[in-house]
Amino acid sequence: MEQITKQENNAFFKVAEGVWGLTDIFVNVYIVQNKGDNSWVLIDAGLKTAYPKIKKMVTQLFGENARPKAIVLTHGHFDHVGSLKKLAEEWDVPVYAHHLEMAYLTGKSGYPPPDSSVGGGMMAYMADLYSAAPIDLSGRVEEFPGITPDIPFMPEWKYIHTPGHSPGHVSFWREKDKVLIAGDAVVTTKQESAMAVLLQTKIVSGPPKYFTCNWLKAEDSVDQLASLLPNVLASGHGKPMYGKNMQQQLLELAYYFEDKAVPETGRYVMSPAITDSEGIVSVPKEMAEPYRVLLTVGAVAGLTALGWALYSKYRMQKSY
Secondary structure, X not given: OOOOEEOHHHOOEEEEOOEEEEEEOOEEEEEEEOOOOOOEEEEOOOOHHHHHHHHHHHHHHHOOOOOOOEEEOOOOOHHHOOOHHHHHHHHOOOEEEOHHHHHXXXXXXXXXXXXXXXXXXXXXXXXXXXXXXOOEOOOOEEEOOOOOOEOOOOOOOEEEEOOOOOOOOEEEEEOOOOEEEOXXXXXXXXXXXXXXXXXXXXXXXXXXXXHOOOHHHHHHHHHHHHOOOOOEEEOOOOOOEEHHHHHHHHHHHHHOHHHHOOOOOOOOOOOOOXXXXXXXXXXXXXXXXXXXXXXXXXXXXXXXHHHHHHHHXXXXXXXX
């Protein structure tokens, strides 16, 4: 299953039975169709630039004026909710997320700040430019109901609470064929590296370092996902991966997590952000200012080149 089935004009790709994905610049969204009644849900909503691409994908899959039963979220970071409010209001559908994400989806609290000091590449060095602000979907966003891991309008799937990258991060699991939609709990490229992002280099990696605020919980989450031995791994960043090689990489990531995933330096490496259902309780202090200035200078120096590369990729995608 190493070959991903290409869809019309390469605009989106098939992941597994009833599962399709779309890459918007550097982040993925997914659609899951239910076998019983052919209803469907959208998982995550990408950047703001994803809106027309998602609409086109939906039209190609389901026809004009199709709409999902719901939108479900792995988490609410800026690159996963950019088109969320517009889509949810236009389609007039509910949005579901874990209860520990609700503060960030109802305007109560921003996320723990991103951390440019983790290193690893230009995407990390630019992290101070990424938004940690909440969005406000009050009246439309709902918690996953009940005490079971069932997901509304996704009868074959369960959610798994996989915190660390964000407090209420979840992954989605279909047991019958072992399909895992992991969000950012694990990703399938080296997300800190602009070159890896542009080339979509396949490698099972830990959660994006620059936004992960609790490394102990992140490790537990990877352990939990590795124990599932998925046949299909689709993540928030990178191309889907399949089979034994992916399983081996995932197991090695779990076993050697500290070496493979945890940065040598970083705001949250020694002390995690403390959060609760109301949002941030406390965060560790920022790094010393002189070092942060050097990081900022380096990030700005590379921003023009990276921005042009990402813009060029966006223009290519827009032509699909």
